[in-house]
Amino acid sequence: MKTRILGFTALVAVAAATVNGLFIVPADLNQGDAQRIMYVHVASAWLAYLSFGVTAMAGIGYLVRRDLRLDAVALAGAEVGVMLTAFAIWGGMMWGRPVWGVFWQWEDPRLTTTALLLALYAGYLLFRRLTDDPHRRAARAAVVGLIAAIDIPIVHFSVIWWRGLHQGPTIGDPSKILNPSAPPLFVLALMSMLAAFTLVWGYLMVRRYQLARTEWEIEEHGRLGRISAARRSFTTESMAEESAP
Amino acid sequence: MSALRRNATIALAIARKDALAELRGRQAVGSTIFFAALVLLLFGFALGPDSRRLAEAAPGLLWLAIVFGGLLTVARLHQMEADDGALEQLALYPVDRRAVYAGKALAGAGAMLLLGGLLLPVVAILYGVPLGAAWLPLAVTVILGSVGFAAVGTAYAGLTVRMRAREVMLPLLMLPIVAPLLLAAVKATVAAVAGDPFGELGAWLQLLAGFDIVMLIAGGATYGFLLED
Amino acid sequence: MPQTTIYVAPRLGGAHGSPPPAVDTDGLARLFGRSAALAGVSLRIEAGRTVALLGPNGAGKTTLLRILATAIRPSFGGLFIDGVDALRHPEIIRTRVAYLSHASGMYDDLTASENLRFAATMLGWSGAEVGTVADRAIAEVGLAPVADDRVGTFSAGMRKRLALARLLVARPSLVLLDEPHAALDEDGMALVDRLLGLWHEFGITVVVASHQADRVVRAADATVRLHGGLVAEVSGSGVRAGALAPVIPSYATPLGTIR
Numbered sequence: 001m002k003t004r005i006l007g008f009t010a011l012v013a014v015a016a017a018t019v020n021g022l023f024i025v026p027a028d029l030n031q032g033d034a035q036r037i038m039y040v041h042v043a044s045a046w047l048a049y050l051s052f053g054v055t056a057m058a059g060i061g062y063l064v065r066r067d068l069r070l071d072a073v074a075l076a077g078a079e080v081g082v083m084l085t086a087f088a089i090w091g092g093m094m095w096g097r098p099v100w101g102v103f104w105q106w107e108d109p110r111l112t113t114t115a116l117l118l119a120l121y122a123g124y125l126l127f128r129r130l131t132d133d134p135h136r137r138a139a140r141a142a143v144v145g146l147i148a149a150i151d152i153p154i155v156h157f158s159v160i161w162w163r164g165l166h167q168g169p170t171i172g173d174p175s176k177i178l179n180p181s182a183p184p185l186f187v188l189a190l191m192s193m194l195a196a197f198t199l200v201w202g203y204l205m206v207r208r209y210q211l212a213r214t215e216w217e218i219e220e221h222g223r224l225g226r227i228s229a230a231r232r233s234f235t236t237e238s239m240a241e242e243s244a245p
Numbered sequence: 246m247s248a249l250r251r252n253a254t255i256a257l258a259i260a261r262k263d264a265l266a267e268l269r270g271r272q273a274v275g276s277t278i279f280f281a282a283l284v285l286l287l288f289g290f291a292l293g294p295d296s297r298r299l300a301e302a303a304p305g306l307l308w309l310a311i312v313f314g315g316l317l318t319v320a321r322l323h324q325m326e327a328d329d330g331a332l333e334q335l336a337l338y339p340v341d342r343r344a345v346y347a348g349k350a351l352a353g354a355g356a357m358l359l360l361g362g363l364l365l366p367v368v369a370i371l372y373g374v375p376l377g378a379a380w381l382p383l384a385v386t387v388i389l390g391s392v393g394f395a396a397v398g399t400a401y402a403g404l405t406v407r408m409r410a411r412e413v414m415l416p417l418l419m420l421p422i423v424a425p426l427l428l429a430a431v432k433a434t435v436a437a438v439a440g441d442p443f444g445e446l447g448a449w450l451q452l453l454a455g456f457d458i459v460m461l462i463a464g465g466a467t468y469g470f471l472l473e474d
Numbered sequence: 475m476p477q478t479t480i481y482v483a484p485r486l487g488g489a490h491g492s493p494p495p496a497v498d499t500d501g502l503a504r505l506f507g508r509s510a511a512l513a514g515v516s517l518r519i520e521a522g523r524t525v526a527l528l529g530p531n532g533a534g535k536t537t538l539l540r541i542l543a544t545a546i547r548p549s550f551g552g553l554f555i556d557g558v559d560a561l562r563h564p565e566i567i568r569t570r571v572a573y574l575s576h577a578s579g580m581y582d583d584l585t586a587s588e589n590l591r592f593a594a595t596m597l598g599w600s601g602a603e604v605g606t607v608a609d610r611a612i613a614e615v616g617l618a619p620v621a622d623d624r625v626g627t628f629s630a631g632m633r634k635r636l637a638l639a640r641l642l643v644a645r646p647s648l649v650l651l652d653e654p655h656a657a658l659d660e661d662g663m664a665l666v667d668r669l670l671g672l673w674h675e676f677g678i679t680v681v682v683a684s685h686q687a688d689r690v691v692r693a694a695d696a697t698v699r700l701h702g703g704l705v706a707e708v709s710g711s712g713v714r715a716g717a718l719a720p721v722i723p724s725y726a727t728p729l730g731t732i733r
Contacts, residue, residue, distance in 0.1 A: 063470055119421040127418060130409050132507055135547065140404050143467040144418060147397065150463055151422050154456050158425035161448060162432070223549065227503050230513035231718060234702045251600075258595045262581065262588075269583040269624070329633075330577025333545055334640075338596040339569040473547070 003210075007203045013196035017189070025189045034098040039190050041091035043197040044084045045114060049152070051081030051201070052121060056149035059142030071138035072212035073205075074145055078124050080204045085118045109159040116155050120148040134216065252344035259348025260355070266325055267356060273321055278360055281314035282367050289371055296373055303372035304434035308427050311361050311390065316416050318356045319398030322349060323406040332406065335472070342469030346399060350464065353395030361387040374438060382437035382446055389453035390430040396460035397422050403471045429453050478614050478668075480676045483570040483647040486556050493521040494557030496648055496679035497542060500716065502551035503703075504537050511537040513703035514551070516716025519681070519696075521556070521647075523712035524674045526690040527683040529700035535683040536576065538700070539650045542681065543573035556647055569598075572644040574651045578633035579640075582626035586617055586636050589625055594643045611639040615665060630657035638669065649673055651682040655689065667693060 021039040028035035055077035062070040092111050093103045106112060124144050131137035267274050288306045293299050299306075326332035335345065365383065369376045376383060401418050405411040433449035436442075485493060497519040504512045512534045519525055527535050540546045541553065544564040553560040560567045580589045590608035599607050612621050615635040625633065634657050641649060654666045663686065670693040673680050684690045691697055696710030705715045 063467070116421050116424055123417050123421060127414060130414065139470045139473070140408075143400065143404060143471060146467065147400065147422060147460070147463050150459055151425065154425045154452070154459065158428045158452055161445075161452070162428060223505050226505060226508065226510045227513045227550070230510040230703050234513070234704045234706075254600065255596065258592060262584065262592050265588065266581050266583040325581065325583075329582065330575055330579040331581055333575060333577075334579035334593075335596075337543060337545060337568055337571075337573060338593075339565065339598065340596055 003203065003206050006199065006206065010196065010199035010203045013192075013199050017193040017196040021189050021193055025185050028186075032098070034095055037091050037095040039193040040197070041088055041095060042190060043194045044091065045088040045110070046194065047197055047201045048081045048084040048088055048114075048117065051077045051084060051205075052117070052145075052149055052152070053077075054205075055081065055121075055124075055145045059145040062138050063142050066135070068134055068138060068216060069213065071134070071141065072209050072216060074138075074141060075128070075212050076205050076208035078121050078128075078145065079208055080201065082118065082121050082125060083204075084201070085114060085121065089114050089118060107163050109156070109163065112159045113152070113155050117152065120151065124148060134219065248341075252341050252347070255340045255344035256348035256351060259345060260351040263322055263325075263349065263352035264355065267322075267352070270325075274356070274359075277314050277317045277321070278363055280317065281310045281360060281364055284310045284313055285364065285367055285371055299372045300374050303368050303374045304431045304438065306372070307364060307368045307434065308390070308430050310364055311357065311387075311430075312394070312420075312423060312427060314360045314364075315357050315391075315394045315398060316419060318360065319353050319395065319402040320406075320411075320415055322353055322356070322399070323402040327406050332472075342472055343465045345472070346403075346465050346468035349403070350392075350395050350399040350461065353399050354392045357391035357395055358388060361391055376438065379437040379440070382441070382450075383434065385450060386430055386433045386437060386453070389450060389457055390426060393426045393453060393457040393460055394423060396457060396464050400460075400464035400468055400471065403468060426453065426456050429456070478642070478672055479610060480642070480672050480678070481645040482676050482678055483645050485647075486558070486570075495519060495554070496521040496523070496556060497681070498554040498557075499542075500552040501718075502538070502541060502548045502553060504534075504541060504546070505549045506537075510703050512541070512548070514718050515700075515703075515705055516551075516718075517698065517705065517708075518714045518716070519679060520712040521679055522674075522677045523695045524670060524680040524682070524693060525710075525713055526687070526694040526697045527681055527700065528687055528690075528697060529683075529706070533700040534703040535700055536652055537703075539573070539652050539681065539683060540575075542648070543571055543575075543650050544568060545573065545575075570645075570647045572641045572646040572649045574637055574641060574649075574654055576652055576656075578625075578637040580625045580633060580636060583624060585622050585624055586612060586628070586639075587621040589636065590639055590643060593640045597644050599643070607643050611642040612636075614642060615639040616661070631659060631662055634658055635662060635665070638665065641669075646678060648679045648681070651680065651684070653684055654682060655684050655686040663689065 017039070021036055025036070027033050055074045058070045058074035058077060062068070062074065089111070092108075092114065096105060096108075096111070097103055104111065124141065127144060128137060128141050131140060285306060288302075288309075289299060292302055292306075323332070326335055338345075365376055365387070368374060398419060401415055401422075405414045405418070408414055429449045429452040433446055433453065436446040436449065495518050497517060499515055499517050502512055502515040503510065511532075515534070515538060527538070529535055537546075541548050542555070542560075544560055544567050547561065555567050556570060558566050581592075584592070587608060590612055591604050594604045594608045609618075609621070612618055615638050617632065617635055617639065620628070620632065625636065628636070634654070638654065651666075655663050658666065667689060670680060670682065670690075674693070674695075682690050682694070694710065696708065696713040698705060698713060698715070699707040704718070708715045
């Protein structure tokens, strides 16, 4: 029930923030309406980072406590994170076309970092599928999730320095809204979209976790069933031997 | 014997064992180096014949060849354990798993250092890049790059050695992780060869060193969980 | 024939009082994909006993030995070795258990001597003792003439002897053997029987699974027969089997507990 309330609130919040971002807030002078994409692009990127942080932390938690519920959290974080990352890249490309003239630009550190993020965690999800045993899978995934997470800051610095160590931000920098001198209306629009997205994120995480737990419980029930089947056939066999003359 | 000395002994014993096995089974080591050199040759066909363009691309091509050769190298170092069930015994010895990791990473770094060192003259010849004057910063770059690649590679090879589809899983996991290593190593190589006109070399080497340290710590901390079946 | 040297692990918990059971398992179960290799094994083995582990192929002998060696974790159930919780502290168990698996676990490109020296270093020996202990073990299994040959050139029987030599370099309180007689000729099998006798003499607990049922039963204090992942029969002294207890899942499922 509580989850439904969360979901409903999230829906309302996103609707409100979208209306605000599309119709109420004025367009940017330089970039025009394309700049509005930034409200969802930045929000989804930040929450993707948060998701992957959760995946890494939950993985460490599993290694310490061997509790498969933590692995379910890690899986939820990775799936929601990959979705948000893909969305962020798509948003970035949609923004890039009108503003830069191209869909992709190697010089933008955020775009390249996000693309690598997608590669890292899509790999994580693919890799999870190749191990059947739940504890083995959880342990291996925890290591991959952790190493991927600590790679991110290194990637961040490397792509920023890539453009040149002494260069300032270029014109057409998507993070203009994060500038301290940005118009307050823009900042407000971003913050409200971020809050709305966070609610959506929370809802998706909870639902995915519940789904993972249910999947696991069905799997576990199957495993227990196989064990009791083995025991039953054993007892039947020995009873048959005993009753045979 | 103190714990540190014991761990060092274990790590060295493992590295030594790996080195012996590598050198004895010399087909595998030589084949990997030959493969990497072939990759460099093929890049020439793919991007040439304009020698100026090739010379500009040389650092990137060098490190791509090192990365591809490196993937084969770290995979091989763990495959030798899996062949006769030696991996299971290795997991059961009463030793600190971090020492096992250190030994295998050391062996991996050594193998990659050999690979990188042998590819440098190949690049110099094929792409007409003068490397002689910058040998010291180049050596440091190759060392830092090798250690970093081996640090992550050892962990991921240990992780994938018993998995299905491990031949594709190892590169799939490794390539995104080593992207910053590749980037930094190439930039450092470019700076070194050009005589470091913008003073960037130090920053890139620091990034490499940072990558190395972070990955060595992460690898050492998690390798034990990967040895368990 | 020179005296064979056997190294024994020190007793845990002081010299007074009776030692804890060498092996104490409670409902050990292990699943591999769709099949239950072990479906609930509860055994208590007294210290110092030699136990023959019998049963048809697929009965779970190898899986049980691997779990006892801490090579794999059980899917369900608990395990105590020499009184130590093997699931919580496997690293302690690994200092006291020696395990002979199906595969010999050697490095083909290294010589027999190098393989054993490596094993000796990993098993805790240091300095000059590494060479002494390794050479002695190789001699005791009759491989001295080929000590400097690459293991890649060895036959299956020679590899098995080398793996037995590795057991002699360890300092165990529990020795686990999975088909030690396999691939060995009459001399080799006699060597295994001799080692079984020696381990028993030194108070080391031995659990040995072998198709050479007569040989191991003769050497053993007790026999445990597995079938379909469960204990079918226990005979002899020093081993007791527990009743089939309900399997406790990792976290309670709303679909009920399985009996």
